[in-house]
Amino acid sequence: MPELPEVETVKRAIGPLITGNQITHVFVGRKDLRWALPVCLESQLSKAICHAPYRRGKYILIPIGDEQTLLLHLGMSGSIRIYPNRPNLQKHDHFAIGFEGNGWLVFSDPRRFGYIDLFANSDITSHRLLKILGPEPLSEEFTPEYLSKKVEHKTCSIKSFLLDQTKVAGIGNIYASEALFKAGISPKRQAKTIKGKRAERLVPAIQVILKKAIEAGGTSLRDHIQPGGEIGYFVQSLQMYGRGGESCPNCSAAIRVLKQSGRTSFYCGICQR
Ligand SMILES: [Zn+2]
Known part of the structure; x- marks a missing residue:
């Protein structure tokens, strides 16, 4: 998706x-x-x-x-x-x-x-699909303070929280997995525990991952409008997503696969706590 x-x-x-x-x-x-x-x-x-x-x-x-x-x-x-x-x-x-x-x-x-x-x-501000969206993750609104406040009392997993478009807009399964790995946070962790220090790690991790992916898309764009018209967004160099059973790039442990509310998460049990 x-x-x-x-x-x-x-x-x-x-x-x-x-x-x-x-x-x-x-x-x-x-x-x-x-x-x-x-x-x-x-x-x-x-x-x-x-x-x-x-x-x-x-x-x-x-x-x-x-x-x-x-x-x-x-x-x-x-x-x-x-x-x-x-x-x-x-x-x-x-x-x-x-x-x-x-x-x-x-x-x-x-x-x-x-x-x-x-x-x-x-x-535009009252459109049923747009009015419910949370802030853009690359905007000034999306800060560790914002995240810390939004996760308060939330017992769902942080992975599910990140997929909730009303909390932050635009993140899906792939970039949630990648950002949680970068931040060293387990996708299983309860959202409410991601405040303070962990929010300070997770927010910039999300932003770096998204910016790199946009840059990769942008640089690949010129060559990626195919004769067939496809806008071939660059297949990102993903470290976790889709790599179940392969080695963690950080510690070499096997990357684990987990189903969370019907969506697959990829994570390292050693590096992500
Ligand atoms: Zn690892």
């Missing part, structure tokens, strides 16, 4: 194509993805000018004309491709926009957990 760095990479990749560009074609292949798509999506977008995209959590937001915002969420299996010319759409390409100058943006989602919405700019 794409997390903050991948969504940021996609946002950066589509910027040059769509910013200031007028929409000439709109294709809507289904009435729903995870939820029903807005009615009149086609007519609302047609002929409109797109402005610079931005990101909130795992959502890409594209201001459309003067009054509306298009929200794209990649869900579990969604991807966005861009083309210099009109592509032949494939089976799972559910939404596509053509621009003046022939560029196309295509939204593909085989499992259909993604989502597309269009809403008035004035509703």
Whole structure:
């Protein structure tokens, strides 16, 4: 599932194509993805000018004309491709926009957990998906003090806590595992114990991991718009995630695998306490 760095990479990749560009074609292949798509999506977008995209959590937001915002969420299996010319759409390409100058943006989602919405700019603070989001982990709001306060009385694991988008936005399974390893904190530890010193380790660990992943995405971007249009976000050099049974890069103990509320955690039983 794409997390903050991948969504940021996609946002950066589509910027040059769509910013200031007028929409000439709109294709809507289904009435729903995870939820029903807005009615009149086609007519609302047609002929409109797109402005610079931005990101909130795992959502890409594209201001459309003067009054509306298009929200794209990649869900579990969604991807966005861009083309210099009109592509032949494939089976799972559910939404596509053509621009003046022939560029196309295509939204593909085989499992259909993604989502597309269009809403008035004035509703941005009250939008049901956006209003519940916690702070951006790379913002000044996300500090050890903030984390210490939010974990108070929380008996869930710190891993589950980090995946809760209402506490901090954009972190998923991969970067939670990586950040907890970097901070030397066990994913099993109760969230309420991560205050003070541990919060002071975890917050910068999260920020370093995310920044490195964004940088890697950015540097790989130029070469990663494939002839097939894919924005190939760089497969990050992950130290823990997906490496169950391999050696911990720090102490060589076997990396452990643990199921936590249906999600897999990877951790070192020696380095993470
Ligand atoms: Zn270790």
